[in-house]
Amino acid sequence: MKNPLPDPDNVTFQHALPAPDDSRSELLASLQREQKLINPKYFYDERGSQLFDRITRLPEYYPTRTEIDILSRHREAISEYCEAGCILIEPGSGSCEKVRLLLDELQPSAYVPIDISAENLRRAALELGREYPWLNVHAVYADFNQSWTFTDELPEGKRVVFYPGSTIGNLEPQAAVNFLMRVRYLVGDGGGALVGVDLHKSSDRLNAAYNDAEGVTAEFNLNVLERVNVLLDAEFDLKNFRHLAFYNRERQRIEMHLVSEQAQSVRCNGSHIAFTEGESIHTESSYKYTVEGFAKLAARAGLALERSWLDEDELFSVHYLEPAH
Numbered sequence: 001m002k003n004p005l006p007d008p009d010n011v012t013f014q015h016a017l018p019a020p021d022d023s024r025s026e027l028l029a030s031l032q033r034e035q036k037l038i039n040p041k042y043f044y045d046e047r048g049s050q051l052f053d054r055i056t057r058l059p060e061y062y063p064t065r066t067e068i069d070i071l072s073r074h075r076e077a078i079s080e081y082c083e084a085g086c087i088l089i090e091p092g093s094g095s096c097e098k099v100r101l102l103l104d105e106l107q108p109s110a111y112v113p114i115d116i117s118a119e120n121l122r123r124a125a126l127e128l129g130r131e132y133p134w135l136n137v138h139a140v141y142a143d144f145n146q147s148w149t150f151t152d153e154l155p156e157g158k159r160v161v162f163y164p165g166s167t168i169g170n171l172e173p174q175a176a177v178n179f180l181m182r183v184r185y186l187v188g189d190g191g192g193a194l195v196g197v198d199l200h201k202s203s204d205r206l207n208a209a210y211n212d213a214e215g216v217t218a219e220f221n222l223n224v225l226e227r228v229n230v231l232l233d234a235e236f237d238l239k240n241f242r243h244l245a246f247y248n249r250e251r252q253r254i255e256m257h258l259v260s261e262q263a264q265s266v267r268c269n270g271s272h273i274a275f276t277e278g279e280s281i282h283t284e285s286s287y288k289y290t291v292e293g294f295a296k297l298a299a300r301a302g303l304a305l306e307r308s309w310l311d312e313d314e315l316f317s318v319h320y321l322e323p324a325h
């Protein structure tokens with residue numbers, strides 16, 4: 001067997017994941033509601049993270065390549081706002097691809113990727129640390145909606161939260177405000193946030209992005225049931241559910257559901273969960289904003305949009321925010 005490469009010295013890890021029992025009771029309670037729900041954070045086991053990475057490369061899924069284009073084109077201006085030497089904190093860092101677009105220009109003094117998908121975070125942080133030996137990487141395994149316990153470990157300096165990918169769109173608007181309030185508190189008066197936000201647009205374009213021809217999004221959606229099977233010792237049969245995604249124009253959000261193909265009773269956590277034919281589990285919302293709508297949301301959290309960058313077709317937006325005075 002080949003010796004694995006030793007971990008580079010510039011990468012450290014901190015474990016702050018919720019206890020498995022807490023996840024189990026949260027998940028079970030959400031499946032017992034009248035509208036059954038699964039929090040989208042459960043998508044991201046090792047396979048879920050791989051499927052998400054495949055989604056980002058699909059022709060129909062415009063957000064990733066559009067945001068990459070915006071970040072690449074404007075990296076100089078973005079770096080001026082964030083300021084060299086800052087501590088860059090990325091909640092939901094995934095494969096840490098987008099930060100690579102900024103590192104050379106920005107030269108942060110530390111990078112703090114935070115993710116719930118443990119294996120994926122470990123791999124991504126180590127790869128990044130090897131590629132950028134000058135960068136201090138402090139990776140945190142955590143649920144970014146729970147308390148941020150890593151702040152004691154950070155060096156002194158300006159803090160900037162990097163929240164790309166429109167991951168903010170997966171939070172209900174009030175939860176997004178609460179999240180941004182915590183960002184404001186974390187970065188303090190002298191800090192900032194760089195947030196990627198997907199924009200409201202034609203339903204056709206949006207529906208296509210979440211119903212790709214290859215069926216990768218459907219696989220990603222269905223895979224969450226594998227996760228439930230493990231966490232709740234359940235017997236969801238993936239063949240008995242189908243992927244459904246549609247743009248709800250009134251609420252300006254994509255909704256993803258898993259629809260029961262038949263009436264069924266699924267063994268789960270020592271009991272049963274009943275489904276009627278056509279009943280769904282709501283697995284994700286992906287809110288789309290206008291620039292004005294996002295500015296209003298951020299204002300509710302005490303953050304002001306200092307500068308916004310959009311692509312030519314106005315599909316996606318990246319915003320630099322600062323505490324409002």
Ligand code: SAH
Nearest residue numbers: 041044092093094115116117143144164165
């Ligand atoms: N920032 C990357 C990845 C976005 S995908 C990009 O822009 O491409 C969303 C990421 O957030 C995934 O890596 C997922 O594992 C992580 N994630 C989702 N919910 C989370 C939560 N509650 N806490 C921590 N990480 C979460």
Ligand code: AVI
Nearest residue numbers: 055165166167170210217286
């Ligand atoms: C991570 N998040 C912003 C993606 C989105 O577009 O809401 C997750 C996703 N779900 C289906 N496709 C991609």
